[in-house]
Amino acid sequence: MNWKAFLAMLARDAHVARRNFVALLFQTFLQPLMFVFIFGRVMVGSGYMPPSYKSLLLPGIMALCMVGTGIWAVAMPLISEFQFTREIEDRLLAPMEISWLAVEKVVSGTLQALAAGLMVIPAAWLLLRPGVELNVAHPLLFAGVALLVAIFSATGGLALGCSIEQNHIGLMFSLVVAPMIFFGCTYYPWSALKNFPIMQKAVLVNPLVYASEGLRGTIVPQFQHLPLSAVFVALVFFNILLLSTGLRKFHGKAVS
Amino acid sequence: MVAGIRTRDLRKVYTSPPPVAAASGGFSFRAPKNKTKGPKPEIVALDGISLDILPGEIFCLLGPNGAGKSTTVGVLTTRVRPTSGQAFIGEHDVWQQQVAVKRLIGVVAQRPNLDFSLTAREILTFHGAYFGLSSHERAKRAGVLLERFKLTDRADQMVRGFSGGMMQRLSIARAMMHDPQVLFLDEPSAGLDPQTRLLLWEIIREYNASGKTILLTTHNMEEADALCKRLAIIDHGRVIALGTPRELKASVPGGYLLRLRFGHHSPDLLERLRTLPGVTEVRSTDGEGADLYADRGGSLVPAIANLASAGAVELCDVHISEPSLENLFLHHTGRSLRE
Numbered sequence: 394m395n396w397k398a399f400l401a402m403l404a405r406d407a408h409v410a411r412r413n414f415v416a417l418l419f420q421t422f423l424q425p426l427m428f429v430f431i432f433g434r435v436m437v438g439s440g441y442m443p444p445s446y447k448s449l450l451l452p453g454i455m456a457l458c459m460v461g462t463g464i465w466a467v468a469m470p471l472i473s474e475f476q477f478t479r480e481i482e483d484r485l486l487a488p489m490e491i492s493w494l495a496v497e498k499v500v501s502g503t504l505q506a507l508a509a510g511l512m513v514i515p516a517a518w519l520l521l522r523p524g525v526e527l528n529v530a531h532p533l534l535f536a537g538v539a540l541l542v543a544i545f546s547a548t549g550g551l552a553l554g555c556s557i558e559q560n561h562i563g564l565m566f567s568l569v570v571a572p573m574i575f576f577g578c579t580y581y582p583w584s585a586l587k588n589f590p591i592m593q594k595a596v597l598v599n600p601l602v603y604a605s606e607g608l609r610g611t612i613v614p615q616f617q618h619l620p621l622s623a624v625f626v627a628l629v630f631f632n633i634l635l636l637s638t639g640l641r642k643f644h645g646k647a648v649s
Numbered sequence: 650m651v652a653g654i655r656t657r658d659l660r661k662v663y664t665s666p667p668p669v670a671a672a673s674g675g676f677s678f679r680a681p682k683n684k685t686k687g688p689k690p691e692i693v694a695l696d697g698i699s700l701d702i703l704p705g706e707i708f709c710l711l712g713p714n715g716a717g718k719s720t721t722v723g724v725l726t727t728r729v730r731p732t733s734g735q736a737f738i739g740e741h742d743v744w745q746q747q748v749a750v751k752r753l754i755g756v757v758a759q760r761p762n763l764d765f766s767l768t769a770r771e772i773l774t775f776h777g778a779y780f781g782l783s784s785h786e787r788a789k790r791a792g793v794l795l796e797r798f799k800l801t802d803r804a805d806q807m808v809r810g811f812s813g814g815m816m817q818r819l820s821i822a823r824a825m826m827h828d829p830q831v832l833f834l835d836e837p838s839a840g841l842d843p844q845t846r847l848l849l850w851e852i853i854r855e856y857n858a859s860g861k862t863i864l865l866t867t868h869n870m871e872e873a874d875a876l877c878k879r880l881a882i883i884d885h886g887r888v889i890a891l892g893t894p895r896e897l898k899a900s901v902p903g904g905y906l907l908r909l910r911f912g913h914h915s916p917d918l919l920e921r922l923r924t925l926p927g928v929t930e931v932r933s934t935d936g937e938g939a940d941l942y943a944d945r946g947g948s949l950v951p952a953i954a955n956l957a958s959a960g961a962v963e964l965c966d967v968h969i970s971e972p973s974l975e976n977l978f979l980h981h982t983g984r985s986l987r988e
Contacts, residue, residue: 395748398779398781401775405775408767412766478762479762480762480765480766481762482762483763483764483772483779486728487780488748488751488752488780648727648728649723
């Protein structure tokens with residue numbers, strides 16, 4: 394393993410992210426924070442939502458931000474770099490096994506997703522306060538879930554980015570990302586689906602459900618949530634599945 | 650250590666459209682419109698290429714678009730997996746020891762594939778970083794290469810706004826950044842103006858003089874003639890001729906080629922043309938013309954015109970080519986390189 398090349402590529406991604414920092418900031422946070430403002434503040438303030446919705450919403454928004462950031466940070470560059478311009482070619486020719494380049498993309502996406510997740514908590518808290526009750530009883534558990542969610546977003550980005558052509562990006566959002574978000578227990582807890590038993594079972598194939606429920610269980614455990622053991626098992630399973638699929642697709646794209 | 654290049658019976662058959670990496674611009678891959686069950690459509694891009702390129706040599710692959718030049722380069726640079734056969738850079742098997750091979754090679758692709766998120770200087774310094782150069786070393790080399798390729802004044806701009814020629818120059822500078830033992834240049838002068846092409850040739854010769862092996866592909870005979878010590882002419886994935894430019898040109902019967910076009914077809918006339926002094930070979934082309942290989946050029950024209958008028962055939966057009974690689978290609982394939 395050539396760590397020098399690996400770290401140089403991470404440095405390259407960090408450099409590009411730093412250059413696009415302001416754009417990234419708007420892209421990541423604007424929509425979720427507007428959602429937080431309308432649903433957490435306006436709707437609650439006008440009495441359409443109960444005050445406790447503020448606390449319930451925050452982990453979902455955090456999951457949403459992390460997953461959106463990770464997928465975007467890995468999938469979008471991959472889709473464009475594998476296109477006609479083949480911008481990735483120079484890195485594929487670096488003296489390193491090409492699988493490590495895919496892993497580097499996952500590490501870079503994971504770090505960006507973690508940064509987004511950590512930044513959205515204070516931002517959403519500022520927008521929603523007063524009335525947000527965060528109870529992080531086990532910081533290590535929270536860190537573990539957050540890390541798994543970040544890795545899920547980046548491996549998901551790898552698998553998507555290597556499966557989709559540039560002209561299908563719109564389709565990727567409407568067919569994959571949007572359903573995943575709406576059926577991902579981000580705006581409501583999984584337990585709220587008890588009146589829709591078929592849907593409640595069906596959404597369990599959606600990894601975002603475990604991300605939202607896992608964060609809910611570690612920062613606002615006062616709400617009903619999926620058991621954390623199930624969250625860990627499911628997220629590890631999806632991460633391995635998406636990473637292996639992503640690596641296989643990456644090889645298919647990289648070598649003809 | 651100076652490394653050479655060796656391939657043994659390389660074959661590459663595409664069963665799906667080749668991705669952009671390998672596409673040499675000449676493939677036209679059409680999937681069948683009707684989904685009938687049957688064997689997948691196949692494109693044979695390489696059909697048994699065996700080459701021995703010596704360390705320190707400038708070797709050229711000459712051929713028309715779609716001949717298999719870029720696929721050969723793709724296989725040798727770890728970018729295209731061969732269907733069968735072997736490829737070596739120095740002592741390293743390209744497909745068994747990819748990382749060792751990648752350390753030895755520098756690659757300039759047919760189309761500039763620069764990292765559009767970076768400036769010109771950053772493209773060079775990050776490339777150096779991937780190859781483990783120290784930050785001092787990569788800054789120094791980037792400065793020298795930018796100067797050499799006349800890019801210093803645009804060094805700190807994003808490359809998105811660069812002209813095609815500037816991108817091509819930067820691609821070549823990037824490939825040289827880690828001082829590779831073997832440099833692959835896939836149609837390096839495509840899109841360059843004549844002045845820059847001369848600069849490029851000078852740089853290639855200079856790089857070769859420092860003991861490096863260079864493999865370049867081109868469909869420009871002048872370039873192959875000017876730069877290469879040896880060359881292989883490739884068509885339909887096969888080597889059809891191999892040698893020094895001089896040897897190859899001498900191998901064309903007679904050397905000169907006169908492409909004749911008549912008003913109508915006359916087999917008798919072709920027979921009589923063969924009897925003219927200095928004529929070594931006459932081939933009929935598309936029924937109304939003939940390719941005549943001879944050891945002389947213009948001095949044959951009066952005799953040809955006389956023979957034609959004696960046979961009541963009108964001579965419409967004569968094109969005389971001096972001994973050249975173009976003639977050689979035409980002799981072997983019956984097609985012009987430019988067709």
